[in-house]
Amino acid sequence: xxxxxxxxxxxxxxxxxxxxxxxxxxxxxxxxxxxxxxxxxxxxxxxxxxxxxxxxxxxxxxxxxxxxxxxxxxxxxxxxxxxxxxxxxxxxxxxxxxxxxxxxxxxxxxxxxxxxxxxxxxxxxxxxxxxxxxxxxxxxxxxxxxxxxxxxxxxxxxxxxxxxxxxxxxxxxxxxxxxxxxxxxxxxxxxxxxxxxxxxxxxxxxxxxxxxxxxxxxxxxxxxxxxxxxxxxxxxxxxxxxxxxxxxxxxxxxxxxxxxxxxxxxxxxxxxxxxxxxxxxxxxxxxxxxxxxxxxxxxxxxxxxxxxxxxxxxxxxxxxxxxxxxxxxxxxxxxxxxxxxxxxxxxxxxxxxxxxxxxxxxxxxxxxxxxxxxxxxxxxxxxxxxxxxxxxxxxxxxxxxxxxxxxxxxxxxxxxxxxxxxxxxxxxxxxxxxxxxxxxxxxxxxxxxxxxxxxxxxxxxxxxxxxxxxxxxxxxxxxxxxxxxxxxxxxxxxxxxxxxxxxxxxxxxxxxxxxxxxxxxxxxxxxxxxxxxxxxxxxxxxxxxxxxxxxxxxxxxxxxxxxxxxxxxxxxxxxxxxxxxxxxxxxxxxxxxxxxxxxxxxxxxxxxxxxxxxxxxxxxxxxxxxxxxxxxxxxxxxxxxxxxxxxxxxxxxxxxxxxxxxxxxxxxxxxxxxxxxxxxxxxxxxxxxxxxxxxxxxxxxxxxxxxxxxxxxxxxxxxxxxxxxxxxxxxxxxxxxxxxxxxxxxxxxxxxxxxxxx
Amino acid sequence: xxxxxxxxxxxxxxxxxxxxxxxxxxxxxxxxxxxxxxxxxxxxxxxxxxxxxxxxxxxxxxxxxxxxxxxxxxxxxxxxxxxxxxxxxxxxxxxxxxxxxxxxxxxxxxxxxxxxxxxxxxxxxxxxxxxxxxxxxxxxxxxxxxxxxxxxxxxxxxxxxxxxxxxxx
Numbered sequence: 001x002x003x004x005x006x007x008x009x010x011x012x013x014x015x016x017x018x019x020x021x022x023x024x025x026x027x028x029x030x031x032x033x034x035x036x037x038x039x040x041x042x043x044x045x046x047x048x049x050x051x052x053x054x055x056x057x058x059x060x061x062x063x064x065x066x067x068x069x070x071x072x073x074x075x076x077x078x079x080x081x082x083x084x085x086x087x088x089x090x091x092x093x094x095x096x097x098x099x100x101x102x103x104x105x106x107x108x109x110x111x112x113x114x115x116x117x118x119x120x121x122x123x124x125x126x127x128x129x130x131x132x133x134x135x136x137x138x139x140x141x142x143x144x145x146x147x148x149x150x151x152x153x154x155x156x157x158x159x160x161x162x163x164x165x166x167x168x169x170x171x172x173x174x175x176x177x178x179x180x181x182x183x184x185x186x187x188x189x190x191x192x193x194x195x196x197x198x199x200x201x202x203x204x205x206x207x208x209x210x211x212x213x214x215x216x217x218x219x220x221x222x223x224x225x226x227x228x229x230x231x232x233x234x235x236x237x238x239x240x241x242x243x244x245x246x247x248x249x250x251x252x253x254x255x256x257x258x259x260x261x262x263x264x265x266x267x268x269x270x271x272x273x274x275x276x277x278x279x280x281x282x283x284x285x286x287x288x289x290x291x292x293x294x295x296x297x298x299x300x301x302x303x304x305x306x307x308x309x310x311x312x313x314x315x316x317x318x319x320x321x322x323x324x325x326x327x328x329x330x331x332x333x334x335x336x337x338x339x340x341x342x343x344x345x346x347x348x349x350x351x352x353x354x355x356x357x358x359x360x361x362x363x364x365x366x367x368x369x370x371x372x373x374x375x376x377x378x379x380x381x382x383x384x385x386x387x388x389x390x391x392x393x394x395x396x397x398x399x400x401x402x403x404x405x406x407x408x409x410x411x412x413x414x415x416x417x418x419x420x421x422x423x424x425x426x427x428x429x430x431x432x433x434x435x436x437x438x439x440x441x442x443x444x445x446x447x448x449x450x451x452x453x454x455x456x457x458x459x460x461x462x463x464x465x466x467x468x469x470x471x472x473x474x475x476x477x478x479x480x481x482x483x484x485x486x487x488x489x490x491x492x493x494x495x496x497x498x499x500x501x502x503x504x505x506x507x508x509x510x511x512x513x514x515x516x517x518x519x520x521x522x523x524x525x526x527x528x529x530x531x532x533x534x535x536x537x538x539x540x541x542x543x544x545x546x547x548x549x550x551x552x553x554x555x556x557x558x559x560x561x562x563x564x565x566x567x568x569x570x571x572x573x574x575x576x577x578x579x580x581x582x583x584x585x586x587x588x589x590x591x592x593x594x595x596x597x598x599x600x601x602x603x604x605x606x607x608x609x610x611x612x613x614x615x616x617x618x619x620x621x622x623x624x625x626x627x628x629x630x631x632x633x634x635x636x637x638x639x640x641x642x643x644x645x646x647x648x649x650x651x652x653x654x655x656x657x658x659x660x661x662x663x664x665x666x667x668x669x670x671x672x673x674x675x676x677x678x679x680x681x682x683x684x685x686x687x688x689x690x691x692x693x694x695x696x697x698x699x700x701x702x703x704x705x706x707x708x709x710x711x712x713x714x715x716x717x718x719x720x721x722x723x724x725x726x727x728x729x730x731x732x733x734x735x736x737x738x739x740x741x742x743x744x745x746x747x748x749x750x751x752x753x754x755x756x757x758x
Numbered sequence: 759x760x761x762x763x764x765x766x767x768x769x770x771x772x773x774x775x776x777x778x779x780x781x782x783x784x785x786x787x788x789x790x791x792x793x794x795x796x797x798x799x800x801x802x803x804x805x806x807x808x809x810x811x812x813x814x815x816x817x818x819x820x821x822x823x824x825x826x827x828x829x830x831x832x833x834x835x836x837x838x839x840x841x842x843x844x845x846x847x848x849x850x851x852x853x854x855x856x857x858x859x860x861x862x863x864x865x866x867x868x869x870x871x872x873x874x875x876x877x878x879x880x881x882x883x884x885x886x887x888x889x890x891x892x893x894x895x896x897x898x899x900x901x902x903x904x905x906x907x908x909x910x911x912x913x914x915x916x917x918x919x920x921x922x923x924x925x926x927x
Contacts (some may be wrong), residue, residue, distance in 0.1 A: 013851045020859030021847040021866065023794020023834030030793035185894050186798045186806055186860040236796075236860030237894050269799040474858025474895050643854040647896055651857065654897030677803035677892060685898035686889035690881065 007486035008705050011643030012493055014479040016234070016472075025234040028190040028206045033262035036192070037066050038110040039255045040117040041265070042103035043275060044095035047131070047344040047670030048142075049124035051093055051102065059105055059119040064112035066259050068120065069104040074254065076222030082212065082244045086145060087310040087347065089220055089250050095124070096144055096309035097344050098671045099275030101247065106255045106263055129344035129670040133306040134283060136341050144309060144342035151307055152315035154322040156336035156599030158394050164298025164333025168289025172369045176362040178719075178737045179664035180281040180306070182273050183351055184682055185474075187236020189245075189276060190266035193252035201228045201253055206235040207501075208243035208473055209511035214503045216246035217253045228253075232501030238473035239655075240350030243511045244312045245277050273675040277312055277349030278665065280305040280340075282321075282358040288366045294376050294384045298333040299326045299394075303359060305348065307340040312349035314340035319446060321355035322599055326394035327363050328405045328440035328609055329385040334394040336599065344670050350513055352652070353441070353715040357659065360439045364720035365733060368435070378436050378724070379413045379611075386438070387609075395594060397602040402708065404635025404698030405440065405609035411694050412436055412611040415631035419615045422629060429620045432628065433729025437720030438611045441713040442604030444516040444589055451588045452520035453507035456485060456528035458536060458581040460570040462556020463495035464529070469509030470521035471501040475711060476644040477517045481525045483640055484704055488529035490554035515608060515709035518640065520587055522704040528585030535581045539572055590702070606700045608713030610634040612653070614721040618729045623745025625726060627657050631692040632718075637700040637708035646693045649714040653691045656718020658683045664738050763827040767792070768836025776823040782816075783807045785823040786833055794834035794863050798892075805891030808864035809833050815871035817890070834863035837870065846870060846908040855904035857895035864891050869905045878909050 019025045056068040071078055071092035078092075079085040091100050103120050107113040130136045136149040143149060165171060191205035201221065207213050210230040218228045230249065235242060248265055255263035267276070284303040290296050303321055307314030318338040325336045338355075371381040387393065389403050416434055423432045444450050454468040466485050472478040482496040489496075500506055509521050537548035540558035544551070544565060552559050559566040573579065589605035615629035632649050639645040662681040666673045674680045699706030723734050732747035760775040767790060774789050783800070786792045786809070795818055798806030802820040809818045810832035818831075837844045846866050849855070856862050865888060872879060872887035879887065884905045885898070893901060 011854065013854070014856060016859070017851040017856045018843070020856045020862050021834075021843065021850050022838060023792075023863045025859055026793075027796070027860065029797060183894070184892075185858065186804060186892060187796070187858065188798070235858065237858040239894070269801070269804070474860075476857065643900075647854050647857055647900055650897035650899040651895045652897070655894065676801060677799055678801070682892050682894065684889040684892065685885040685902060686882075688885075688898060690902070691897060691899050 007483040007493055008640050009638070011641055012479065012483060014476050014644065015482055016478065027187055027236055028192060028204055028233040029266055031192045031204055031233065033192065033194055036262040036264055037106045037108055037255065037259060038113040039104060039106040039251055039263050039265035040113040041101050041251060042105065042117050042120045042122065044098060044100045044102055046095060046124055046126050047098045047129035048127045049095050050127060051091060051095065052123040052125050054103060055121040056103065058121065059116040062112065062116050062119060064108045065105060065116045066108065066261065067106040067255055068116065069254060069258060073258065074220060077219040080216045080220065080246055080250065081311060082313055083315055084311045089247065097346050099346060100309065104251055104254060106259065131343055131345065131670050133304050133341040133343055136343050137339065144344055149342045151311050151340040151342050152318060154319045154338045154599065155597065156322050156325070156334055156394060158396060158600065159333035161298045161300045161333045161335040165289045167291065168297045169292040170370060170373045171287060171289040172366045172373065173287040174366060174735060176284040176365065176735045178282045178358045178361060180348065181279045181659055181663045182665065182680065183239040183241030185237025185239060185241060188267045188269055188272040189242065189248045190264070191248045191252035192262060192264045193256035194262040195256050195260060199227065201257060203230045203249050203253055204233050205230060205249045206242055207232050208238040208471060208513060210471060210501050210503050211469060211508040212511060213246045213249040217249050220250045221253055221257055229504045232471045235471065235473040238512065239352045240513060241277055242473065243513050244349045269677065270675045273680060274672050275346060278308065278346050279351035280307060280314065280317055280348040280355065280358065284359060284362045286362045286366050288363065288370060290370050290374060292374065294374055294381050296329055296331045296385045299331050299363065300335045301325050301359065302337045304339045304341055305355065306343050306345065308343060308345040308347035310347040312347045314348060316446070317350065317355040321359045323395050323442065323446060323594060323603055324356045324440065325359045325363065328387045328438060330387060330391050331394060352655065353712050354514065356439060356441055356712070356716045357656065357719055360437065360716050360720045361723055361737065364437045365723060368724045368727065379409055379416070382438055383409050395603060396600040402606055402637055402698045402700035404696040405438065407696045407698065408609055408611035408633035408635055409438065411633045411696065412613045412631065415613045415692065419613065419629050422615060425617060430617055431620060431729040432615060432617045433725045433727065435614050435721045435724025435728050436611060437717035437724060439713065439716035439720065440607050440609045441515055441716055443519045443606050443608060443709050444604055445514045446594065446603035449588055450510060450520065451586060452509045452524040454521060454524035454528045454585045455507065456525070456532045456583050456585065458489060458532040460573040460580065462489070462491050462569050464489055465497045465499060466525055467499045467506045468521055468525055469500065469506040470517045471512050473512050475648060476641065477512065477521065479644065480518060480522060480640050484522055484525045485529045488526060489533055490552065491556065515712040518707050518709040519606065519703050520589060522707060523587035524585040526585065526704045527587060528583045531583035531585060532581045535583065536569060536572070539576050540567060543567060543572060543575065605702055606708050608635060608708050608710060610713050610717050612717045612721040614725040616722060616725040616729055618726060618744065620730060620748055623741035623748060625661055625739055625744060627689055627722065629689055631694065632714065633694040633696055634710055634714050635696040635698050636710045637703050638697050638706035639695050640705060640707050642695060645695060645710050648710045649693045650691050652714035653718055654683050654688055656715050657688065657722055660719035660722035660737060661739050761824045763824060765826045766830045768832060778824055780823045781819050782821040782823050782826055783818040786818060792833050792835050796860055796863060798860065805864045805868065806861055808867045808891060810867055810871055813874065815868045832867070834866060837866060846905070849904040849908040853900045853904040853907060855896065855900040861891055861893040865893065865901055873909055881906065
């Protein structure tokens, strides 16, 4: 931007906010095409069964029905999946979870399609489902997938935990379990597909990764990638759930290809809650040792992630738990064993935090237990062990820069002090307590290579377009890209147009997941803009006969500040017969993959950190827990848009508190009992207090302007802080999430007498 | 079989033929093309389809279209006036209350209903009024702040009478 005006570090409103407050943004359900048909999916009511026979006669005969498809009608590959192609588009021989797809119907009206769906007769031989992930690991258990129920095993070995535990003066050990939760974005999944006269397919879909949808649609239709175009519609939330499950795109594409008519498939809320990917439920066992002076000596953990019927990204989720399972602490001896296990439940996939919130609940609970045994303050104890610049992580990675976790702890101590006067309730049955949770999150996927790509086209008037494959799913990345380009090119924000989410025009940047967009794609946009600017300055340098580094670009003009000379880009371009300057930016983070035997390596170029403080009130008569006050401190490197960063953190606090207190898929013999928002309980505005957010900026030298990212690091410590606050309030350790009133009440009944001071 | 009815939507009279089981949400989205009203659950749990029906915030998925004969309905498309955005819409933008935007229309209409009844609500009153509208992105913090900000703006003359919004019956 011009003069001293900056675009980075400023809370500009998001670029599409006006459209959204006017109700004009087009989400997938808002699309209508001439002659459009509606698709519905026939789903298994059984968690595990053999398909004996599928009778589509009645459904096909209904007036208005234009297609009824089964697995045999899939022209190309019949299986999809981001890591392993194990999930059938339509099941042909067996179903592996309640909701597995068996057939696909389409009709000229949505209601007719629903009738046709219910008219497809499927005969099943019902089999005993595999539901308990621990039992599923036994060789005698029925196999969910042909290769056995243990889908993956990830290890971390650092030092020797036996030595570490021998050096410990105090050891704590406990088991925990966490529940399956849903992403619960307000917009359910959906897609519209259309085939043109040349047979090219266009899909409109709410998605976190349109290029991946394109890959799977092309495979399923048996056509080349270039014949499929996927356009992301305005996406009503993702949180991991709209990545890695390309089924809805495939269904719409199959119907459009089969009938030649535009086809829409939109999941109902019940379908979304029952059948789409979930957060992995975990069974966790931890053992942690420390010396009398409060130094951690060893951490040993074993955890099993229930990945459901299909792998999706289960291997990587559990891998993230393994690499992050020792927390943001220096621990000389670490041993982690993580398993992803198949069961006959809805597949678990990516969800904000990706395996870290689960283990954070366990290790942060035990750190509080250790602090108590050592008679140390929980924050002081953590500060003695926390990672700092120069520290080695449990994977053996030395962190040289941008380790702001100690500062988040110090600020958390201040917040706790401010909350302390509010511990009194005046009612004997209401007890309040304060808990702290600390966590971290590696930025980007834990593998190599990972890459982001962007193009910047600089026009003669100084304005520019940015083309990037990373999609905005509501978190605000399009605004961030425009801020970065505006900053580099010296123009106001409204001079930048951002194009994302169209596979025809934007490069494949990988998914909007893994807290990777600000760091990876933000860097790609910055590099492309810098390169475009560099080319313009070189042209101008020739014109002025000076060095390009003596020039600045601002508001469409190249200026020689020392000589008070300037030339407009329009004139400069005309002089050199240049129409526009196009530049490519590519960014690949510097990391090394983890050794499969030891889990050692540098899986992430940088890490986000956070310390959160929760003040809760427990009603001892009912077991109900209420969040009274909350303070969140996250080290984000640099907040490119502070308001958007705060918004991410505030959203994470609500989601994480729901994870701690109210949310969870409830099963009865493998069937979900609560597939609605009346029974799957998200927290409402009335359930939450105002949240205080503190941004810590320990700049990351390789990040764009020092930025790292915040989406997942803000989620990871929340449940841990809330669970620790419950202990502080009433002296019971909740080991099973969620801490619903029944669970808390039961724990209160068995609690040991409280320390006398509260 | 269909039912003929006359309904005033955003100040304009519409004559519609609706199926007896179709909801107001169906009629707004399918018949009138007013897709700013969102379908998030269709069973009254999420609030994304909130509109004003005779001045009251309702889940339009729980109202049969046939019940709305003669009624006045305001959707998100009718909140802004000719002179520009409604102060609530301005506040939502300014405060960063919009993320994915799917809950935004319903939130704004619930907030509008609140401010018409109670022009200077407390934080707790705003939270209560919005408790039927779910949001998964924002944690509600900036939404509540936006409504509080707009309620201060409500002191300026003309507030609460955007285009299409008439005194409730």
